[in-house]
Amino acid sequence: MILPFRTDAEAEAAIPQVAAHLRGGGLLGYPTETVYGLGSRAVASDLEALAAIKGRPPKKPFLLLVASRPMAESCGLVFSAAARVLADEFWPGPLTLVLRGGEGRLPDALRGPEGGVAVRVTSHDRIRRMIAALGAPLTSTSANRPGGRPAPGVEGLYDLFRDAVDDGSLLLLDGGVLGDVPPSTLVDCTVVPPGIIREGAIPREELRARAGRWAP
Numbered sequence: 001m002i003l004p005f006r007t008d009a010e011a012e013a014a015i016p017q018v019a020a021h022l023r024g025g026g027l028l029g030y031p032t033e034t035v036y037g038l039g040s041r042a043v044a045s046d047l048e049a050l051a052a053i054k055g056r057p058p059k060k061p062f063l064l065l066v067a068s069r070p071m072a073e074s075c076g077l078v079f080s081a082a083a084r085v086l087a088d089e090f091w092p093g094p095l096t097l098v099l100r101g102g103e104g105r106l107p108d109a110l111r112g113p114e115g116g117v118a119v120r121v122t123s124h125d126r127i128r129r130m131i132a133a134l135g136a137p138l139t140s141t142s143a144n145r146p147g148g149r150p151a152p153g154v155e156g157l158y159d160l161f162r163d164a165v166d167d168g169s170l171l172l173l174d175g176g177v178l179g180d181v182p183p184s185t186l187v188d189c190t191v192v193p194p195g196i197i198r199e200g201a202i203p204r205e206e207l208r209a210r211a212g213r214w215a216p
Contacts (some may be wrong), residue, residue: 001165001168001171001172001173001174002080002102002154002158002165002171002172002174003017003018003171003173003174004174005030005031005126005173005174005175006174006175006176008126009177011126011129011130013131014130014173015126015130015133015134015170017106017109018134018171018173018215019133019134021171022040022041022046022134022138023041023048025040025041025045025046025208026040026168026169026170026171027039027040027046027049027050027053027164027169027170027171028040028138028170028171028173029143029146029154029157029161029171029172029173030130030138030172030173030175031124031127031145031173031175031176031178032065032122032124032127032140033093033094033122033123033124033181034094034178034182034183034200034201035142035143035150035152035178035181035183036142036143036150036151036153036154036157036175037065037140037141037142037143037150038050038053038054038140038141038142038143038161039062039065039138039139039140039141040138040139041136041138041139042064042075042106042107042110042136042137042138042139043107043191044107044108044109046139047062047107047109047110047139048068048109049169050062050139050141051109053161053164053169053170054083054141054144054145054146055145055146055150056141056146057113057146061109061110061111061112061117061118062109062110062118062139062141063096063110063117063118063120063139063140063141064106064110064117064118064119064120064137064138064139064140064149065091065120065121065127065131065136065137065138065139065140066119066120066121066131066133067121067128067129067131068121068123068132069087069121070087071131071132071136071137072099072137074104074105074106075101075106075137076102076103076104076105077099077100077101077102077106077117077119078099078100078101079099079189080099080100080189080192080194081214082187082189082192082193082194082211082214082215083097083099085211085212085214086187086189086194086211086214086215087121087205089160089210089211090202090207090210090211091120091121092121092122092123092128093120093121093123093198093201093202094120094123094181094182094183094184094185094201094202095120095122095184095185095187095202095207096118096119096120096184096185096186096187097115097118097119097120097187097189098112098114098116098118098119098186098187098188098190098197099116099117099118099119099189099190100115100116100117100189100190101117102117110139114188114190114191114215115190116188116189116190117138118186120184124175126175142183143157143159143160143161145160148160152177152178152179152180153174153176153177153178154172154173154174154175156163157172158172158188181201182200182201183198183200183201184198184201184202185198185199185200185201185202185203185207186198187216188216194215194216196216204216
């Protein structure tokens with residue numbers, strides 16, 4: 001199924017269907033401020049299904065999208081002093097922070113080799129409001145096959161994941177065609193000082209200009 005998701009009214013209409021679909025173990029294709037993502041609830045069985053549909057290596061972690069810092073903290077994630085400053089400066093926005101914590105509350109499939117969990121607050125307003133309405137984080141990975149470019153819109157998403165859409169396991173939200181935007185910048189806040197894992201939509205210079213000594 002493909003649901004329109006380009007206006008506030010369309011988003012409000014879609015949210016109850018999205019919630020029911022995810023709570024039933026379904027997967028979701030959705031727009032963000034960078035690229036289209038594929039996601040699920042943050043539970044082990046759903047993450048296994050997400051990895052299978054994408055063909056993603058089983059050891060490669062997913063990230064979490066949350067509606068706010070308190071939602072991340074409610075999952076047991078711990079914000080260091082640097083993480084707090086970076087979150088205050090750049091959230092909502094395309095900055096992903098790798099944080100310690102979450103043991104016993106989040107599945108191990110979300111945990112990277114450094115022992116942390118990658119999390120961000122998206123600046124896509126309708127997706128953020130959807131996550132708030134769900135009351136729980138949404139997992140995220142770019143909507144592509146390994147090594148391929150992310151689909152810019154739902155037509156490309158449908159072409160890539162046609163079988164899953166047709167059998168009802170994958171629900172797509174049509175947020176229009178997205179521009180050619182870099183992925184989020186990824187900062188490891190499990191170490192002191194924090195380090196950049198991937199420089200993306202927010203360049204290192206901007207991190208340093210706005211976060212000062214707390215920036216990587």
